[in-house]
Amino acid sequence: MADSVITLSDVAAAAGVSLSTASKALNGTDRISEATREHVRVTADRLGFRHNALARSFARGRSQTIGVLTHRASNPFTRVVLATAATELGAKEQAILLYDARIDEHDVTESILQLRARRIDGVIVIGTGTSYPTPSLTSRFDVPVIYAFTFTEDPDDVTITAYDNEIGRLALGHLLSKGRRKIAHITAEPRDNAAQRRAAGAQEVLADAGLEWASPVRFGRWREGWGADAAAELLAEVPDVDAIFCGSDQIARGVERVVRASGRDVPGDVALIGVDNWEQLMHDQRVSRHLTTIDVGLEEIGRQVAAQLLEPGTQPGIQYVAPQVVTAETT
Template identity: 40%
Template structure:
């Protein structure tokens, strides 16, 4: 009965030299044995493997990186520490990379140029294989210059440099999803309440909203632009329902907070959601979407998938494979809960 060789957690890491000595071979042979390279008897290889195992040998990644000029490390730059947008993106990136042995440096640069330079320099010094930039807005640059860095750069959910590779959500497509869903449910007077004109996504979504309604031959109500807040949702309901003429039977909102405000305001007016008015939000911020009464149908930007895609693309770039520059729009999906109603026959 062989005693179980528990690989003692090394206080001081075991080196290849020690493994080689213990196995009675040279470091060269030990290296080749563990990497499955070189030529040697099966017994020798196995003996070295066992010795390494027993000693708890793990190759020093710094030494490997130095030699290979590849650190299995990427930098993730963001200016959205607290936000809920870049987080799923980060998570997706990390997910995509961990299995390939790649670790991620998280660098929050706020909106501070000095901090940005500091982080970029630190990343470059540490010889990251590549950099992913992400942010809280799709139409704003990070406060850093990422051109000519000598390592591949990918932009994910932030404004890219011209000629770069970027992944963003397809906001127009997401808006279509929502409006078309309302159409399918038989809604005829669909309003759009959204954020400030300073956001590019506001225009992209509003245009898609108009396009769908025009295609379907439904009346287009001019989108109401305001802030991204619940309060604006309240106010917008007042504007929509106090004016004379036909009232909307559906409201497509630019984010979930606005939608929350809209739903609350409708209820306060005695209007039923979804029977009288259907509501769809944007972002699918779970904690908000599930707290509205009734739970909110919302457009999800698939940010984790976006991050995953960005991570994999960066890796292929690092591997030397070519990739077309340009902006890739990834599709959104509609998460149907109860605020939009059921099909007429349903």
């Protein structure tokens, strides 16, 4: 026979308080003593009581549901932010309602209408990266909206995202710490915001060290093939280059393949560093590290987005998550 369901009345009786007091203690409403509140909570835990989420949402005037808009939920970067935010929200007994579509006018209008009809308590908009802006949707909701792993063109939007300038600074600082001085940079197209900011951050550190790029920055695509093509050109032009900062781990894979094929040792002759921590994204933490990379902080973005969405008085503007160097075999 199935176990009987413990009700709020059972908790009140076991705690020796009224039904009203038990409800106030567990819902965090009205003023009751902290001792009574804790006594009721301990009793509820001992009995295995679980709130009726629907009833509690009516009592609080909230749905305990967060709407999530993604551009492409299957994107590896989006998945990490989404999974971490969902886990954090779940721990706070918040459900998520996901709408995955192109964030263009037609698709997003339909998603917004459906979310507004669901009486949500807030909205998270998750991008696929910091290359190009996401349209600002804040004015189309009457609940808090927070943007994750993207940026908008509205300076008042609450945004938590990767710190591309610092990513560039960290990468160059790491290569310099390994004694490298003839450093080159291969990255994505010049109009790409992430590529530009990473290159700018790296340039700052290089200039502070009194150095210049061993060869002009090579802009292309976030692709392994582009990394291979650019590396071949670079080695022909600067045979004694001793380090390459790759704008992404995918670019780095192509670069490494060509560097090794030329007979050079990695990292003995040429040190390599990428960006994205792709090996962990696509595998898991048990996989042995090969490529030195910069972790852009996707999990931390997810954690901060979940925490701040539920907090009153979140400050407008962009908040950057600190990246970290993940040292491995290529430096």
